[in-house]
Amino acid sequence: MIKNEYIPFPSTIKEIIKHTDIEYTFRMSYEGEVKPGQFFEVSLPKFGEAPISVSGYTNDSVDLTIRKVGKVTDEIFENYVGDKLFLRGPYGNGFDIDTYKGEELLVVAGGTGLSPVRALVDHFATNIDEVKRLHIVAGFKSEEDILFIDDIKRWEKTSNLVLTLDKNENNYLAKTGLVTEHLPNISFDDISKTVAVVVGPPMMMHFTVLKLLEIGFKEENIWISHERKMCCGLGKCGHCKIGDTYVCLDGPVFKYTEGKLLID
Amino acid sequence: MGMDINTGALRKNAFRVTKRRGITASRVRIPGGRMDAKLLGEIQKIAELYGDGTVHITSRQGFEILGIPFENIDKVNEALQPLIDELDINQEKRNKGYSAAGTRNITACIGNTVCPYACYNTTEFAKKIEKEIFPHNLHFKVALTGCPNDCAKVRMHDFGIQGMTMPQLDKSRCVSCGACERVCRKRSVKAITMVNNKPEHNLEKCIGCGLCVVNCPMRAWTRSEKKYYKLVIMGRTGKKNPRLGEDFLKWADEENIIKIIKNTYAYVTEYIAKDAPGGKEHIGYIVDRTGMEEFKKWAMKDVHLDSETIEYDSIYWKGPKY
């Protein structure tokens, strides 16, 4: 008998961390293996499922950072009063921490794109001796949109971190401008060997990769994470398919050399 | 010898008194507006042999053969016989042409043998009505159209018949594509709303156009086995008070509609103005005079409507009054 992958399991909400008015991290009880960049299908009975990437984990929890942008997430923010959520997963390949060990690593994250790489960044910022150097460029629209500010402050101590805001009207303690504007100013030890991880909205990823290639990054050293409608997470429903790739099974994390072929 | 022509009898025989003395025109009725193309040859023959070689396509889907000298009338009537036979027109005497002209040709849109939207075979129904009511001298105008789009402009007739289908939904075949809701909202009457990702149908609002069925990619929406009609009545063109016909019956059936039209002949015979010029009065004016209740008393005699048929009690016509 094939396991029924569609049946979600209940998970207790251990803690809710509010980042912005529309972005909360739900710390959920979970004891299995999980990787940064993987995702869970979070369901709220009555309203459906939404794929939410793992923004952190411990031995007995996963962090799911939820942005209020859809039917399901709207409901979680506005009306949900229960102490648990139903989950399925984790799905997708996620980021393999070993891949980046011993490298000079650059992580470029835009907005909510910081969620899927947060655990990866956190791992290396905490164990900084596992990488040659760690550069982080985190961009947000404005001061109000900043996520994981406590983490960012902590990461700053061990890494070369650029926090930038598209608009910085109140002179918040951050740089101003798009992430791409800051990339040329970073001093890399060896740009041709530096490994980059880029996650964010499609446009941001597109221009960031172009900029990285322009300043000397090699295609094969760039990793990206694709956003798609991942409806089943099981390679069945077809919504996330690009070419012969099912993002939910084969991704969402891709080497740029493969990811660049996923055009739509 | 001077011409001695009974113009009343001439008109009754479906000939016209034209502006040119001694010249008439013959009106060929084509019930339901469809016929075998070979009959065009018969019309051509009459026009070329007895007329001036031209025909006019009438506004009531007939042909009017023009420029016929009075002396050719008998020959024309004989030559009309193949048309009358082939189109199965009721006739009092063979080879004498049409037996009446008051009850006009029954017009129809192209109908469901061709049009994707039509809900029934309009020509067939038109012919059925023709068989029941023609020949008759009373001025009755009946028209049929396949769907509520009303391409045949049936609301400008004494009796207008619009095809309807009562959409049937099998929710288990629905894929939530929303095509029915969208088409009903944009092109029809917003009788469909999506609830729990599946359509909910408001039968009260529904006009039975069948667009939901035509646009459903899944056969989740299908047509009712039974064919339904809307009967709109007492529309008219004309000088005093042209107006659109108003809804009388919704979700009606064929047999009862035929009965109502037939019953109306007795009503008109009873109430037509005795001094009506040319014995011709639009039925609507008679109904205006007697009141709807009296009309219904006559028209609904022996009519037993199906349980799903909705009869509108209070009907108010509009249109400019001069």
Added chain:
Amino acid sequence: MGYIIENKNLDLLIDKLREDYLVYAPMRYKGQGEFSDTDSIRYGEIKKASDLELEAKSEHTFKEILMPISETLFYYTEDEVKVAEAHNTKEALVFVRSCDLHSLSRLDNIYLNNGFGDFYYKRLRDKLKFVLIGCEKSYDNCFCVDMETNKSDKYAFSIDIRDGKAYFDVQEEALLKYFESVESQKADVSPLYVTENQTRVKLPSPENIDVNFINDHELWREYDKRCIGCGRCNFSCPTCTCYTMQDIFYQDNGKAGERRRVWASCMVDGYTDVAGGGAYRKRNGDRMRFKVLHKVYDYKKRFKDNNMCTGCGRCDDVCPEYISFSNSINKLYDATKGGRDD
């Protein structure tokens, strides 16, 4: 083992089969076509021989038996989830033509061999046996020969009806008894199949497909306007497998409800929508490109198998805008300049 049975005795055979099996076959649904006074040919459970519609091509396929159009996965209350029962638990015989029998392997690949196995698909799949309907002639828009699906060798039994008799080739031993139990004549029987179609396709060689080049190709732009995105091609396709998850709540008890999956179409608006309002492939031509490549390139590449398309031609049969899928394959071939040459 081959059998010939007079048509008048077919009801008896079907009665016998129905004692142990549900029998699904193409049926004619009178007056249920898209237009007034037209019929719909689709699958249903047959009760007698005259229910079988073996003359006309069905506009929808057998796949709705295997992957119900709208399938409840589970019921839930606030803290409990209960798996929905299968819509049938009895074994079933499904009458299909050769092209459709080939399409089964495509459905299996997606539902059983693409990452996770599908519980709901498997439990229905395990109950089905397939009966091959022989094809005496090719129908409009069929291109099975070029897709190499015109012939099938494995089936429970085959059926061909001609000259008042039904011809059966019974492969599954367990079914022999049904044929023995009615008046029948033993004979050598092999199912009919077509060897040529009027519609021909040339398939592009995978090595000639440069995704960057093809994705931007002008050929898709024609479909931006011609295609109305209704999804009929997908819903009638025997190999389309996509669905969307839906949660519904009961109106009388807002805390209970069900999760179901419902067929989806890559041609219909909403298919690629992501949370926050984004969507990919907004132009219908891009959706057409996605579909065509899926059917004659992507699937083949991923599963190292046949093409996904089996050449049944239903997409062409049902397109209200007269868009020909087979022609779009040929256009793709021309655009890639080369490939298998016939």
